Amino acid sequence: MQPEFWLNRWRAAQIGFHQAQVDRHLATHWPALEVPHQSRVFVPLCGKSLDLLWLREQGHEVIGVELSPVALEAFCMEHGIPAKRRSIGNFEQYEAKGLTLYHGDLFNLTAAMLKNVAAVYDRGSLISWSPDLRPSYVEHMTSLTAPGTRTLLIAVEYPAAQMSGPPFPTTAEAIQELYAPHHSIRQLARHDILDLEPRLKARGLKELREVCYELTRL
Secondary structure (H helix, E strand, C coil), X not given: CCHHHHHHHHHCCCCCCCCCXXXXXXXXXXXXXXXXXXXXXXXXXXXXCCHHHHHHXXXXXXXXXXXXXXXXXXXXXXXXXXXXXXXXXXXXXXXXXXEEEEECCHHHCCHHHHCCCCEEEEXXXXXXXXXXXXXXXXXXXXXXXXXXXXXXXXEEECCHHHCCCCCXXXXXXXXXXXXCCCEEEEEEEEEECHHHCHHHHCCCCCXXXXXXXXXXXX
């Protein structure tokens, strides 16, 4: 989707995609990545996710990037985070203990700004891109990471004819096509979640699965 779509959603508080709790799969599957304590973890299109705080509680230095300033301001205010703000290039940086959040365009982010992240947590980023934009996203994410970097990716599967995204469905075959050139891929779990997502069910879905992957940068 175009940036203005997401900016408008945040301005209008139309954020049904935001989870009011830590993601149901994070605590279960994050240990499989064996990310060392105090490592840097990158969360693309982070919004105001509670997952940022959970990852920090595990001892990680968490870096997020988000297009909407509304999301980052809300995150800091709702959790009483006294973030220091400063301008860095094309970004406004919010910095607090264990957290560095960038307000700006993900595609302007550089590997040097991430400072050798050990892992990536992608719950809502890949599935926010329409199929025609995914290759550019994956190419840029690959450029931001070094060999050995691990990613916990949560994708969704549903018949595309039943609903217009976002979130956009991503099949196992599409994951292979997108990531196999630069990553090893391991499927961790597949969950039927239709009954847990009444908002999406109301949009016409008759089947919905979340699939958790571990990706390792080659």
